[in-house]
Amino acid sequence: MSASTEHLLNNIRQLQKNLPAPDQPWLNTFREAGLSRFAEAGLPTRKTEAWKYTNVKPLAENNYWQNAPATSEADTYTAKSYLFEGTSNPRLVFVNGRYTQTLSNIPVLENGVIIEPLENALKNRPGLVREHLGKAVSEAHPFAAINAGLIANGLFVFIPPSVVLNEPIHVLLLNTEQTTRFSAHPRILIAAGNHSTAEIITHEAAIGNVDAFNNCVTEFVLEAGAQIKHSKLQTGGNTGINLSGCYVQQARDSRFESHTISLGGRLLRNDLNVKFTEPGASCSLNGLYIGCNAQHIDNHTTIEHAAPYCDSHEYYKGLIADQAHAVFNGRIHIHPDAQKSNADMQNKNLLLSAKAEIDTKPELEIYADDVKCSHGATVGQLDSKQLFYLQTRGMNPQAAAQMLSAAFLGELLEQLPSESLRQKATKLVESRLHEITQRPVR
């Protein structure tokens, strides 16, 4: 273990001391296992292949490794404006990593559905949590390991077999401006029983110049035939670091749909890992990202075809302007004997500024022969002919550029399953595009 890793580990141990310590030896073992995994991996550097383009060195600084001050009334008040309007949906709000009951809404649930803060679930039904916790998370990921080491806050959702949840579950993870830096390590665990159906909408938001480190891990365990839709909206925050991991494990004939809309954050990294453990499972992963100013947006996805007869589709589109830096790394891994696998992956980028950068790496790793796999990646700019055409119809160049950019990204917005989210995201994307295209010509 290097000195810097050891130093960091001490910081994490300090944080660990303040966690609620339920009288459960297995949980302590779970946390310890996480920390020892991190001790082994250490803080990744640019020399680590998975972190080649993303520098997390600032995390070595001490002041990120402390809890946020207690949630103030002002924070609560600000958070209100981030809630989805007028819904009776189950709603869970976390301000600076802490569950905030006053803003949350957990309706009376029927059919044995469980939606509750993880802290409570660990107390009330440790057996059920233990059964699913950590099942889907990739062992090697250093930040997932830290999250496991600090597990306490977050959300537990259990959907019993054959139950269909009609209303989407809203989760708001909001970081507000504080006088000091802090970190939050929430864990969202969603266990979907056989042939159950549910939709989750996560909104990761930051306000103003909040300089926090958000290390969120979302875990989905899908039993046979389960169908889960997950949308993730990421907004706000000119400073700070957001590392958001999402790990999915899929049993026979289950289906997972993911939509990631990344608009905010200075350093943003999404790790999305899907593993098919039984035949017949399928997933579709969509992603949209807009990078402007000095933003750094990194999307890493891995799809493990560990069983035959599975399908995966992946479609990520991004627009990069100003001095922003975007990274896409998609990996499809077909295991030996995962015959009859279908996998396709597309990544398309618009690079709009001479100071912006895009690094894309769609990977295929294939160990079975009866498969159909393809991937594609493009980097380009707005079509000058199309721009010209719109101008001949009386549009100014900025409006034309905005319209074409919106069209480029539009197909991903259209696929968002939730109407209210679609409206919200479309508005945000439009205003962001307006902001980018209205700038003086570079």
Place this chain on the structure above:
Amino acid sequence: MSSQSQQDVEEIIDRSYEFGFVTDIESESAPPGLNEDVIRLISTKKNEPEFLLEWRLRAYRHWLKMREPKWAHVHYPPVDFDAISYYSAPKSLKDGPKSLDEVDPELLNTYEKLGIPLHERARLAGVAVDAVFDSVSVATTFKEKLSEAGVIFCPISEAIQTHPELVKKYLGSVVPYTDNFYATLNSAVFSDGSFVYIPKGVRCPMELSTYFRINAANTGQFERTLIIADEGSYVSYLEGCTAPMRDENQLHAAVVELVALDNAEIKYSTVQNWYPGDENGKGGIYNFVTKRGACLGKHSKISWTQVETGSAITWKYPSVILRGDHSIGEFYSVALTNNFQQADTGTKMLHLGKNTRSTIISKGISAGKSQNTYRGLVRTGAGAENARNFTQCDSLLIGDRCGAHTFPYIESRQPSAVIEHEATTSRIAEDQLFLCQQRGIDAEKAVSMIVNGFCKEVFNQLPMEFAVEAHKLLEVSLENAVG
């Protein structure tokens, strides 16, 4: 598959490597192991000028600080660099042959067996052959015709004597001695290789060709090739290789440097068929090669075409640095792996100049228990306005125990650049096979036909003689795999 064709397949699978034999010639070798004395010995033996010895020593000292790269998708037992002899020369050639008649008849025999009857082929095909047998060049033909045109085509050891200023200027200018572990090792101990200089405005009157051959046991082969195309010139260079059968792994760490000045064009074609090891993965060549071209001038062009069927391990990324405005880089590759072969190959296209263009077409075929990886980098620098890249890499899998992998890196810093990458992986379609068989073509021929069609885009880039050879090579290597 029917039992009859199954039998055929097994029979073919059992076929041993056709080109496996050892020529028995006394070698004068340096003792195994590497130190500064060995480098001084190599340099003295070759009567090299001071600057080159210094360069070799600098490389050696740098190499000591380096570690073997581990990032490639290949696995092999560690190479014992102290067990390798870094210098060997066929003894009977100490004084150097003046013409073909003076060449050791046993050597010529070797080429006969390989199907490269040197004088025959050279005369008939109009190809000048600079045949490298182990480390010392043994025969160079058509020199006169080339010198008439002003083309310099000779072993690099000779060029060091006769044209030290050119060597000094360009050696290490594209692949610096600090570049990577194997290139650094090569810089320290390179034995021999080809040197080509095409003067201004000259179109080389014939295709230049070198046949390499590893022979003496335990001798690493460290070829160094340097090709310089001066303004407005053109050259097409062919490189092909086969190797005798051997049980121990042999290391091959060559370096090829290409320099194209304004309006110059270099076309470099390779058919690589080093001994791939037997069906149990025993033996075979480790082929760790650094190939790179620099389009220094405006409107220059460098084109790599490779057909890789041999070697136990291939680790090779022929690259182009597109520095000159309007320069063009091309990479056409067929990589076929069978049995326990491992290939990690691809290219790098580094766009620095304005309006630079690059095309990458890569076809990987893996069979048996082999692993075949495409690894490529396309980078457009901030100054590479209107740069354009198109990449297509397709993989074909034959058998359910092999692997095909694609790792493309795309890095763009230029908003006017357009980069496209696409890749597919699949196996031979049942319906295509069925159609062929229905027309009376047996399964094996059908597979070969489909695969040859799959590779056609690349074969079309090869010069005529090579295309025929590549076609045949693929057929032989492939048939082993169907089943």
